[in-house]
Amino acid sequence: MSERIQLTIALCRIGFYTCLRTLCCKSYPTPRPEYDVVCIGLSGAGKTSLLSRLCSEDINDIVPTTGFSIKAVPFPNAVLNVKELGGADNIKKYWSRYYQGSQGVVFVLDSTVSDEELEACRCELHLALQHPQLCTLPFLILANHQDSPAARAVAEIKKYFELELLAKGKRWIMEGSTINDMEAVRQRFSLLISLLEDKALQPGRL
Structure with missing residues (x-):
């Protein structure tokens, strides 16, 4: 057998084993x-x-949530399974029934x-911060509709809530x-994800 044929066979074998190793050892994204x-x-x-826009859904026909709804909100480094609870008076008294298993608020x-x-918002937030199933969890508090001329400043609300x-x-x-700046909203949720990811984080205000 000539050297040229031997070389061709060797190269073919190398190519075959390279392909086989690639197929067998292919790494999948974590x-x-x-x-x-x-x-x-x-x-x-x-x-x-806010949640619908984070999921790239149409918000033209948004109606108030009755009971609860669940959305899987994707982010580059995590997925938030958000259970949204309706805020009407006849619903919020049952909020605590849905707290179990939550990792963040x-x-x-x-x-x-x-x-x-x-x-009324202040009272509900205080109740949530002190609830046994939520009191140790990280909170993301969003003062929404900041683009409205009638909006109170975040610092004013924070002071009033005695946070x-x-x-x-x-x-x-x-x-x-604000729904008109969803990039900023995503950044807020990314901060919450950072708290959820860091198991060793010592309790403290950000």
């Missing part, structure tokens, strides 16, 4: 971690619209509401949001 998050807030806060409030409604005192020693983030 699956993104999933976290179960509960989303609460009074009716009209904008919870459904998203609380959405309307920055443009009346003083009376803002006080520095009430949430001392807890992991929480409070930021403004």
Whole structure:
């Protein structure tokens, strides 16, 4: 057998084993971690619209959530399975039934509401922060509709809610949001994901 034929056979064998190794040892992308998050807030806060936009869904026919809905919200490094609870008076009294298994909390409030409604938001947030099934979880608090001229500043709401005192020693983030700036909303949720990812994070305010 000539050297040329031997060389051809050797090259063919190398090619065959290379292809076989590639097929057998193909690495698949590491699956993104999933976290179960509960989303609460009074009716009209904008919870459904924000979550729908995060999922690239049409929001033209949005209706208030009755009961609850679940959306898998994808991010580059994680998937948030968000359980959104309706905020009507006849629904929110049952919120605590859906808290079990949650790993994080998203609380959405309307920055443009009346003083009376803002006080109602304050009470609901305080109850959530102290609830046995939520008190150790990271919170993302969104002061929504910040693009409205009637919106209160985030710093004003934070002071009124007494978060520095009430949430001392807890992991929480409070930021403004608007459906007209979804990139900023995604950044807010990414901060929450960072808290969910970092198991060793010492409790403290961000």
